[in-house]
Amino acid sequence: MRGSVSYENQTSYSVITKKLNEWYIAIKNNFDEKAERLKKEVEYLIGSINGNLEFIYYHQLLDFRHELMVSHTQAKNEDDLRNAYESLKEHEGHLNGMLDYYYFFFMGMYDFRKKELVAAISSYRRAEKSLEFVDDEIEHAEFYYKMAEVYYYMKQTYYSIDYIERAILIYNKYETHLDKTIYCNFVIAGNLIDLLDHEKAMLKFEESLNIARNINRSDLIAVSHLNIGICCNAEGLYERAEENLLIALKFFEKEYHPYLLKTIFNLSHVMCKAGDFNAGDSYYEKGFNLALKTDNSEYIAKFNLLRGLYLSEECYDLIDEAFDFFESHEMFGDIDEFAFEVGEVLLKRGDIARSSKYYKRVVAARKEIQKGELISEAQIDNLLVSHPNRVGYFSV
Incomplete structure (x- = not known):
């Protein structure tokens, strides 16, 4: 009978749906080996069905999300990710309901990876319009966490807190998601x-460290120490900052973790601020070479800023190039923090004219931050189509 669905097809679709969902759960939990195994099983099963576009699209979406995970957790080059992105872009505007949500959600994650923060928020907000088609409560929490994360990076503090509180309300219902609670604590x-x-920030980091120890997650123990080190650096507690960052470094070097570069940068930064320029330069060389090797534009800019401010004689071009990068990616939070630091250092050196220039950058960045809602509803679709830096890659 025309249009009928056989029992065999129904069974096949049920099996494929189950495998696709298992694969996505493994991806979200960064279970590399399990995700890779399920990816191969799904590819085999997908080959056995004909013409079901929903399954094909969902498979392509998860393949893209898989490549996002792999490029992050395994610090690999991003060719496969870029290829998956290009394949997925062909379906823009042709997906509905839940698939529409996943498309824009994953695109937002990709934009965030490249530090295209405004594009990331526009993608996430477009995804939010289709979130109602997703029944899974944990997926809602995942989405709220990602929104909180990007707003945090843009120093949109109250938006970030609002979304992270929504995520925590859901995660706290499930004892099996204590690791997600830790990540939420980091954002808070x-x-x-x-x-x-x-x-209060330190209390949150220490709470996260205790939870990580209780659930025996060595990776989250290391990330907790990294964050404690960053917090101590912000407070000027350089000795304690170094102590915690070295604990994190020991783990990240062994695992070649994606946070390795971030940890080395913070160690160089701490040692420079503490006046130990030999140690600062040693970490700079190590980190800068790694940033070049992995083509990490963000940390190339940040290491150059350290070189220009602390480790070279009057190398202001490097500092300005770093701020040009921040501005081109609308990283107003980084401009705020680093411009204030540069202004303070130069003022102490008696270079009042140059310090004034960087204080003005602080004022300009804070004006951008205080605008709050950066993207109007009418801009969302335009940004998704026309953002000039949409194609490319960026390793976090």
Whole structure:
């Protein structure tokens, strides 16, 4: 009978749906080996069905999300990710309901990876319009976490806190998601640092460290030490910052973790601020070479800023190039923090004219931050189509 669906097809679709969902769960939990195994099983099963576009699109979406995971957790080159992105772009505007949500959600994650923060928010907000088609409560929490993360990076503190509180309300219902609670605590603590409440931020980081120890997650123990080190650096507690960053470094070097570069940068930064320029330069060389090797534009800019401010004689071009990078990616939070630091250092050196220039950058960045809602509803679709830096890659 025309249009009928056989029992065999129904069974096949049920099996494929189950495998696709298992694969996505493995991806979200960064279970590399399990995700790779399920990816191969799905590819085999997908080959056995004909013409079901929903399964084909969902498979392509998860393949893209898989490549996002692999490029992050295994610090690999991004050719496969870029190829998956190009394949997926062909379906823009042709997906509905849940698939529409996943498309824009994953695109937002890709934009965030490249530090295209405004494009990331526009993609996420477009995904939010289709979130109602997703029944899984944990997926809602995942989405709220990602929104909180990008708003945190843009120093949109209160938006970030609003979304992270929504995520925590869901994660706290499930004892099996304590690791997600830890990540939420990191975002809360980061926002508290921006509010200059270092004491409460430290309590959140220490709470996360204790949870990580209780669930025996060595990776999250290391990330907790990294964050404690960053918080101590912000407070000027350089000795304690170095101590915690070295604990993180020991783990990340062994695992060649994606946070390795971030840790080395923070060690160089801490040692420079503490006046130990030999140690600062040693970490700079190590980190800068790694940034070049992995083509990490963000950290190339940040290491150059350290070189220009602390480790070279009057190398202001490097500092300005770093700020040009931040501005081109609308990284107003980084401009705010680093321009203030540069202004303070130069003022102490008696270079009042140059310090004034960087204080003005602080004022300009804070004006951008205080605008709050950066993208109007009418701009969302335009940004998704016309953002000039949409194609490319960026390793976090």
